[in-house]
Amino acid sequence: MSERIRNEALREKRMSAEEAAALIRPGMTVAMSGFTGAGYPKAVPKALAARIQQANDSGDEFRIRVLTGASTAPELDGELARARGIELRLPYQSDPTLRARINEGELEYIDMHLSHVAQHTWFGYFGNIDIAVVEVTDIDEEGRLVPSSSIGNNKTWLEQAGQVILEVNRWQPAELKGMHDVYYGTALPPNRKPIPLLHPDDRIGEPYLRCDPAKVIAVVEVDAPDRNSPFAAPDAESKQIAGHLLEFLAHEVRRGRLAKNLLPLQSGVGNIANAVLDGLGGSGYRDLTAYTEVIQDAMLNLIGTGVLRMASATSFALSPSGLSEFLSRVEYYRERIVLRPQEISNHPELIRRLGCIAMNGMIEADIYGNVNSTHVAGSRIMNGIGGSGDFARNAYLSVFMAPSTAKDGAISTIVPMASHVDHTEHDVMVVVTEQGLADLRGLSPKQRARSIIASCSHPAYRPALQDYFDRACRESYGKHTPHLLGEALSWHQRFIESGTMRPPIAT
Numbered sequence: 163m164s165e166r167i168r169n170e171a172l173r174e175k176r177m178s179a180e181e182a183a184a185l186i187r188p189g190m191t192v193a194m195s196g197f198t199g200a201g202y203p204k205a206v207p208k209a210l211a212a213r214i215q216q217a218n219d220s221g222d223e224f225r226i227r228v229l230t231g232a233s234t235a236p237e238l239d240g241e242l243a244r245a246r247g248i249e250l251r252l253p254y255q256s257d258p259t260l261r262a263r264i265n266e267g268e269l270e271y272i273d274m275h276l277s278h279v280a281q282h283t284w285f286g287y288f289g290n291i292d293i294a295v296v297e298v299t300d301i302d303e304e305g306r307l308v309p310s311s312s313i314g315n316n317k318t319w320l321e322q323a324g325q326v327i328l329e330v331n332r333w334q335p336a337e338l339k340g341m342h343d344v345y346y347g348t349a350l351p352p353n354r355k356p357i358p359l360l361h362p363d364d365r366i367g368e369p370y371l372r373c374d375p376a377k378v379i380a381v382v383e384v385d386a387p388d389r390n391s392p393f394a395a396p397d398a399e400s401k402q403i404a405g406h407l408l409e410f411l412a413h414e415v416r417r418g419r420l421a422k423n424l425l426p427l428q429s430g431v432g433n434i435a436n437a438v439l440d441g442l443g444g445s446g447y448r449d450l451t452a453y454t455e456v457i458q459d460a461m462l463n464l465i466g467t468g469v470l471r472m473a474s475a476t477s478f479a480l481s482p483s484g485l486s487e488f489l490s491r492v493e494y495y496r497e498r499i500v501l502r503p504q505e506i507s508n509h510p511e512l513i514r515r516l517g518c519i520a521m522n523g524m525i526e527a528d529i530y531g532n533v534n535s536t537h538v539a540g541s542r543i544m545n546g547i548g549g550s551g552d553f554a555r556n557a558y559l560s561v562f563m564a565p566s567t568a569k570d571g572a573i574s575t576i577v578p579m580a581s582h583v584d585h586t587e588h589d590v591m592v593v594v595t596e597q598g599l600a601d602l603r604g605l606s607p608k609q610r611a612r613s614i615i616a617s618c619s620h621p622a623y624r625p626a627l628q629d630y631f632d633r634a635c636r637e638s639y640g641k642h643t644p645h646l647l648g649e650a651l652s653w654h655q656r657f658i659e660s661g662t663m664r665p666p667i668a669t
Contacts, residue, residue, distance in 0.1 A: 166330050167381060169305040175381045179205035182327050182380035183213055188224045189249075190292040193283075193319040194238060197231035197477035197504065198431065198456050199389035201312030203295045203329045205382055207238040214247035225249040225269075229288065231314020231476070231504055232276060232455075232548060233257070235389035243269075252288075253279045254546035265542050273536060273546040276455070277508035280318040284350055294323035297384070298371070299334040306370035309342045309501065310334040311388055312477030313371075317344055317503045320373045328378060332385040337492040342501045343367045359512055362426045362453040363472045365500065392481040393459055396437035399565045402596035404437035407521070407561060408445055410592065410599050414559075426453035427470075428513075428553045429461065430522040431479055434563050436460040438521060443469050453516050455507055455549045457499060459484035465498050466491065474500045476507040508549045513556040520553035524562040526573075527618070528580040529611040529631060530643055531587040531602050533562050539654045540581030547584050555589045566595035566620035572662040574623040576614060578630045579650035593618050607643040608635070626665055 167173045183206050186192060196202025210226075217224035225247055232254040233239070239257035242248050248263070252272035255261065264271045274282075282288060296316050300308035309316060310331060320326060345367035349355065359366050396404070414420040427442075427450060429435045439460035442450065452461060452473035459481050464470035466487065478501075480488060488495055506512065513520075525544065526534045536547050554560040562585065564575045575595065587610065593600045598617035602610045615627045634644035653663045 164383070166299070166332055166336075167301045167383070168303045169301050169375065171375050172301055172305060172328070172378055172381050175378055176383060177380050179209040179382050179384075180213075182206050182382050183209035185325070185327065185379055186210055186226065186293055188217075189226065191227040191229065191289060193229040193291045193294045193315070193323055194234070195231065195296040195310075195312065195314060195316050195319070196234035196238060197312035197314035198233055198479045199235050199391065200477045200479060201297050201310040201314065201388070202230070202234040202238050203297045204237050204331065204386040205329060205384045206295050206327055208241050211241035211245040211247055214242070215245040218246055227251075229253075229279070229283075229291070229315070229319075231279075231312060231316070233545065237386075254548050256545045261543065261545075271543065273543065275508075275547060275551045276504050276549045277510060277552040280315050280503070280505040283315070283318050283322055291319065291323040293325045293327060294319035295327045295329065296320060297329045297331050297334075299331065299338050300336060301328070301330060301381075302370075305373065305375045307373055308339045308369070309344070309371055310338065313342060313344065313501050313503050314476055315504060316371055317346070318505070320371055323377065325379045326373055326377045327380045327382065329382045329384045332383070333387050335489060335492060337496065340369050341496045341499055342369050344369070344371055344503060345506050346372070348505065357506065357509065357512060359506070362451045362474045362516060363500065367502075388478075390480055390482050390485050392483070393436060394433060396433050396440065399596040400433045400437035403434050403563050403565070403594050404441040406594050406599040407438055407563065407592075408441045410601070412445070423447065423449040423451075425517045425519050425558055426451045428452070428454040428518045428520045428557070429458075430548070430550065431456055431458055432523055434523060435521060438563075439464060443467060453507070453513070453518055455504070462488060462495070465495060472498045472500070474502060474507065476502055476504040504549075508552040510552055510556045513553055517558035518553060518556075519559045519561070520550070520557035521561045521563065522550040522554065524564045524575070526564070526575045526577050526580055527562060527590070527593050527614065528577050529614050529627060530607050531590045531593065531610045531614065532580045532583045533585040533590050533593075534580040534582045535562075535584045537582035539658055540651070551585060551589075554585050559591055560585075560589055561592040561594060562590055563594045566597050566618060567622070571620070571622060572664070573657060574620060574627075574653065574663050576619040576623065576627060577653050577663075578627065579645060581651060581654045595620075622664070
């Protein structure tokens with residue numbers, strides 16, 4: 163395996179995962195690679211969690227602050243959370259054990275826009291980074307690092323960390339070399355310059371990560387897979403949502419507001435996103451592009467069939483079958499996929515300049531178009547805002563999608579007032595459920611309410627929403643955005659107390 167480590171000085175720093183984990187001490191801030199289950203370190207975090215568990219079991223508290231690109235996997239977030247070894251975590255997570263610890267108040271969690279993480283690190287907002295633990299595919303003779311299946315914040319971690327531990331993962335295909343584009347032209351205010359990226363397929367950087375070899379304190383050889391979880395097939399509701407959105411896009415093309423090859427696509431991860439992308443593949447579109455965060459199966463399929471000319475992202479999120487397809491045609495995909503640091507893939511100015519079509523999921527939307535994408539009943543975090551805010555506020559079109567109900571109808575995803583707001587009414591242009599689509603562009607608050615209630619709400623909840631809105635229009639303190647503050651969040655309170663948002667049946 164050592165052929166993946168061709169720099170003599172770094173080869174001499176090889177050690178076991180347990181020896182490398184022993185270099186991490188309590189109270190440290192540790193930045194780790196990883197973005198949506200790809201490119202995260204596999205061995206060192208697991209060894210560290212075992213060491214932390216042993217210390218905590220003996221009464222010696224051992225906790226660290228963990229920074230990543232986005233979500234990782236059980237070997238990192240899950241193991242450290244089970245060992246109760248995390249004091250603070252940012253910027254995005256999806257592990258069920260970690261989520262439970264956060265919602266139980268056992269650790270602090272900072273949910274933030276993914277485009278902000280690198281610059282806030284450079285600004286010093288998180289303090290010093292003691293150690294970076296970064297997975298790479300290869301180290302060449304000059305010590306340059308070939309990134310693996312994600313880049314995320316790795317450029318910043320390697321530059322800002324006092325010390326570095328590298329995991330060289332043989333499982334990652336060597337053919338990834340050449341797919342990455344790492345831009346080193348960013349600077350701090352007031353010395354910033356325009357980023358010279360004009361098209362999604364522009365390459366403006368280099369295919370390597372730089373790291374001062376003197377900072378590397380350990381190199382660990384690994385042969386372990388990413389979290390390549392299978393995706394469920396799109397269900398009936400997801401297909402209905404996709405159908406409404408595809409009809410809307412076709413309408414925009416007919417009106418001349420979109421070209422026949424649309425604009426660069428950004429898509430969240432999940433069943434609905436996959437259904438939309440699958441629908442694009444069967445709708446006659448060609449020469450499409452993507453400027454997004456994650457390459458998932460449906461997007462890979464569009465590239466493979468020639469519908470999508472190219473895709474720019476910061477990470478993969480492939481199922482086992484998607485991975486097999488990628489590996490079988492890796493040279494083909496390497497010419498059509500560019501992986502960038504997330505400070506570039508999610509850069510607000512680039513998103514606005516390129517004119518992206520942003521398509522993201524939500525937990526709920528209120529009748530005025532405010533969207534909650536992170537919290538259940540206002541206080542329990544699900545995953546995080548991720549990159550949805552980076553794209554929604556700056557997109558040419560910002561679309562939010564969800565089924566109209568959840569938990570077998572006990573929850574309405576269209577509510578009088580959102581219990582937590584991640585995307586204000588000013589950033590939300592289109593809301594879609596399986597019931598229909600509400601185009602909110604150019605509408606006043608009351609006009610948005612009428613459209614969302616009529617088009618997106620479930621029939622079981624629509625009369626109650628209409629009744630709330632009608633009474634608010636008559637009785638509200640102000641008539642611009644009418645609300646009955648005494649009951650605006652009563653639907654969520656009813657769910658907490660009774661397990662359903664449905665109003666009690668009158669007797």
